[in-house]
Amino acid sequence: MYYSNGNYEAFARPEKPADVDKKSAYLVGSGLAALAAACFLVRDGQMKGEHIHILEELSIPGGACDGINDSQKGFIIRGGREMENHFECLWDLFRSIPSIETEGASVLDEFYWLNKKDLNFSLMRATVNRGQDAHTDGKFGLSEKASMEIVKLFMTLEEDLYDKKISEVFTEEFFSSNFWLYWRTMFAFEEWHSALEMKLYIQRFIHHIGGLPDFSALKFTKYNQYESLILPMVKYLKSYGVKFQYDTTVTNVIFDTKNDKKIARKIVCQHEGKEECIDLIEDDLVFVTNGSCTENSSLGDDNNAVEVKTSGGGCWELWKNISKQDPSFGHPEKFCTDTKATNWESATITTLDDKIPPYIEKICKRNPFSGKVVTGGIITVKDSKWLMSYTLNRQPHFKEQPKDQLVVWVYGLFTDVPGDYIKKPMRECTGIEITEEWLFHMGVPESEIHDMATNSAHCIPCMMPYITAFFMPRTKGDRPDVVPNGCVNFAFIGQFSNTVRDTVFTTEYSVRTAMEAVYTLLDIDRGVPEVFGSCYDIRVLLDSASKMMDGKKLIDKKLPFILRLVKKKVLKKISGTVIEDMLKRYNII
Ligand SMILES: Cc1cc2nc3c(=O)[nH]c(=O)nc-3n(C[C@H](O)[C@H](O)[C@H](O)COP(=O)(O)OP(=O)(O)OC[C@H]3O[C@@H](n4cnc5c(N)ncnc54)[C@H](O)[C@@H]3O)c2cc1C
Numbered sequence: 001m002y003y004s005n006g007n008y009e010a011f012a013r014p015e016k017p018a019d020v021d022k023k024s025a026y027l028v029g030s031g032l033a034a035l036a037a038a039c040f041l042v043r044d045g046q047m048k049g050e051h052i053h054i055l056e057e058l059s060i061p062g063g064a065c066d067g068i069n070d071s072q073k074g075f076i077i078r079g080g081r082e083m084e085n086h087f088e089c090l091w092d093l094f095r096s097i098p099s100i101e102t103e104g105a106s107v108l109d110e111f112y113w114l115n116k117k118d119l120n121f122s123l124m125r126a127t128v129n130r131g132q133d134a135h136t137d138g139k140f141g142l143s144e145k146a147s148m149e150i151v152k153l154f155m156t157l158e159e160d161l162y163d164k165k166i167s168e169v170f171t172e173e174f175f176s177s178n179f180w181l182y183w184r185t186m187f188a189f190e191e192w193h194s195a196l197e198m199k200l201y202i203q204r205f206i207h208h209i210g211g212l213p214d215f216s217a218l219k220f221t222k223y224n225q226y227e228s229l230i231l232p233m234v235k236y237l238k239s240y241g242v243k244f245q246y247d248t249t250v251t252n253v254i255f256d257t258k259n260d261k262k263i264a265r266k267i268v269c270q271h272e273g274k275e276e277c278i279d280l281i282e283d284d285l286v287f288v289t290n291g292s293c294t295e296n297s298s299l300g301d302d303n304n305a306v307e308v309k310t311s312g313g314g315c316w317e318l319w320k321n322i323s324k325q326d327p328s329f330g331h332p333e334k335f336c337t338d339t340k341a342t343n344w345e346s347a348t349i350t351t352l353d354d355k356i357p358p359y360i361e362k363i364c365k366r367n368p369f370s371g372k373v374v375t376g377g378i379i380t381v382k383d384s385k386w387l388m389s390y391t392l393n394r395q396p397h398f399k400e401q402p403k404d405q406l407v408v409w410v411y412g413l414f415t416d417v418p419g420d421y422i423k424k425p426m427r428e429c430t431g432i433e434i435t436e437e438w439l440f441h442m443g444v445p446e447s448e449i450h451d452m453a454t455n456s457a458h459c460i461p462c463m464m465p466y467i468t469a470f471f472m473p474r475t476k477g478d479r480p481d482v483v484p485n486g487c488v489n490f491a492f493i494g495q496f497s498n499t500v501r502d503t504v505f506t507t508e509y510s511v512r513t514a515m516e517a518v519y520t521l522l523d524i525d526r527g528v529p530e531v532f533g534s535c536y537d538i539r540v541l542l543d544s545a546s547k548m549m550d551g552k553k554l555i556d557k558k559l560p561f562i563l564r565l566v567k568k569k570v571l572k573k574i575s576g577t578v579i580e581d582m583l584k585r586y587n588i589i
Pocket residue numbers: 028029030031032033034055056057058061062063064065078079080081082083248249250251289291292293294295314315316318346493494495505506507508510
C-alpha cells in the first residue's frame with residue numbers, strides 16, 4: 001500500500017490482484033468502515049461478491065451512520081455528519097456507488113450538485129439570553145497569547161503529545177475565545193481530551209479555518225446518512241451478491257503466530273443464542289471494526305429518560321479478546337473505561353404542528369420548510385449549562401417525513417449538570433423535558449413551554465456513553481495499525497485503528513482505514529489518496545494565519561524595538577519579490 005495524490009492515480013483502475021478468485025473476506029461490523037471495505041474489495045480488488053461475508057451484531061446495517069423511522073418512536077438520528085470536499089478516500093469510493101435517488105448519477109454526483117446549488121452557511125452561529133444573537137460575528141477573538149498556543153500545538157511533534165490533555169497545552173485565554181466555543185461545539189472536544197487529536201484536527205482542517213465561524217466549510221447529504229450513504233452502499237453490495245448476516249456478535253478472532261507471521265485462524269461468534277465458529281485459511285481475509293462510538297447507545301422517549309449502559313458492549317469485548325493475543329493489537333481499555341469522560345447525549349425533536357417553526361425561523365433567519373439549508377450547521381446556546389447546540393439540516397431529513405414536520409437534532413456536551421429551565425442533568429431528563437429546555441433557550445414564553453413540548457413535538461433522547469472515546473489521550477500503540485506488523489490476513493478498520501495524519505470522528509477516517517486495509521491485504525497496485533496536504537501549502541498557512549487573527553495584519557502586531565528593526569530589514573529584502581507579493585495577497589503585510 002502506498003499513498004498518492006493527483007489525477008494520474010485518481011482516475012486509474014488497478015489490475016486484478018493475483019489469486020483474488022481464491023480469496024474470501026469476513027467483515028466484522030456493517031458500519032461505514034466495513035461497508036466501504038466490502039465496496040473496495042468488489043471494485044478495486046475484483047473479489048467475487050459471494051465470497052464476502054458481513055457479520056453484524058445488530059439487525060440493521062450502518063452502525064453509527066443512522067437515520068431510523070421507528071414505527072413506535074418516530075424519527076431518530078443519533079447524529080448528523082458534517083462533511084467536506086477533501087474527504088479523499090470517501091469521495092473516491094462514492095464516485096462509484098450509484099445514487100438511489102437520481103437515475104444515472106453516483107452518490108458523489110448527487111452530493112456535488114446539491115451542495116453547489118445550495119451552499120451551506122450559517123446566519124446564526126450562537127445565541128444567548130433565550131434566543132438572542134450572541135454576536136460572535138465570525139470572529140475568533142484570539143489574543144496573541146492564545147494564537148501562539150495554537151501555533152505551538154501545530155508545530156509540536158506527535159510523540160511530544162502522547163497522553164497529553166488539551167488542558168495541558170492551552171491556557172484560560174484560549175479557552176475563553178470564540179475559537180474554542182466554535183471548535184468544541186462543532187467537533188465535540190472537551191478540555192480533558194487528547195491534545196494530539198486536537199493538533200491533528202488543526203493540521204487536517206487548516207484549509208477550512210476561514211469557514212469555521214459560519215460553517216461555509218461544510219457540506220451535507222440530502223437526507224440523513226443512513227438513507228443518503230448507507231442504503232446506496234448496501235444496494236451496490238447486494239447487486240454483487242455480498243452476504244449480510246445480522247444478529248451475529250463476533251466474540252473473538254483466534255490467531256496463530258509463527259516466526260512473527262500472524263494468521264487469523266478462527267472467528268468465534270454468537271448467533272441465535274449459539275456459539276458458532278468459522279475456520280479460516282490464509283486466503284480468508286478478516287476485517288474487524290474495533291470499537292464503536294455508538295456502542296451501548298440507548299434511547300428514551302417523550303416520557304422516559306435514557307438508560308445509561310456503561311459496561312460491556314460487543315465491540316469492546318471483541319477488541320479486548322483480540323488484544324490479549326499480541327501487543328500490536330492495541331489497548332482498548334485506554335478508550336472504553338471512562339464513560340464519564342466519553343459520553344454525551346443527543347435528542348431528535350420532531351415538530352408536529354405550526355407552533356414551534358416560527359421560533360426556529362426567527363433564529364436561523366431562513367424558512368425551515370424551503371427544502372434548502374436551514375440552520376447551516378449547529379447553533380450553539382452559549383449560555384446553556386448543558387452547552388446545548390442544535391441543528392436542522394435540509395428538510396425533509398427523512399424521505400418519509402411529512403411535509404409539515406421538522407426534524408431537529410439537539411445535543412448537550414455536559415450531561416451531568418442541571419439545566420437552566422429544567423433543573424436536572426440532561427441524562428435524567430425525559431424527551432419532553434429536553435424539549436422544554438430547548439424551547440426555553442429558543443425564547444418561547446415560559447407559560448407556553450410545557451404545552452408546546454408536550455403537544456407540538458416528539459422527542460427521542462439518545463445517550464452515547466462512548467461517543468468521544470476516540471478522543472481520549474493516547475500514546476503510541478494504543479490504536480493498533482490498520483494491518484499490524486506480521487498480519488497476513490487480518491486488518492483493523494474504523495475509528496480505533498491507526499493511520500497517519502487523518503482525524504477520527506469523521507466518516508473519512510472509516511473509509512480511509514477500509515481502503516488501506518483492502519489495498520494492503522490484497523496488494524492492490526494503486527495509490528490510496530493521501531490526507532489532503534493543506535498543512536504543507538504555504539498559501540493555506542498564510543491565509544489561515546490571517547483569518548485566525550480576525551483579519552488583522554501580522555505586520556501591525558506590536559513588537560519590541562529590536563524585532564521592529566529586524567522586520568524593517570526583512571521587508572526591505574523581500575520588497576518586489578514573489579514573497580512580498582504572496583504576503584500581501586494573504587493579508588499578512
Ligand atoms: C452523533 C454523531 C455525530 C457524528 N458527526 C460526524 C460528523 O459531523 N462528520 C463525520 O464525518 N462523521 C461524524 N460522525 C462519525 C461517523 O458517523 C462515524 O465515525 C462512522 O460512521 C463510524 O463508522 P465505523 O464503521 O467505523 O464504525 P461504526 O459505525 O461504529 O460501526 C461498527 C459496527 O460494528 C458492529 N459491531 C460492533 N461490535 C461487533 C461485534 N462484536 N460483532 C459484530 N458486529 C459488531 C456495530 O453494531 C456497528 O454496526 C458522527 C457520529 C455520531 C454518532
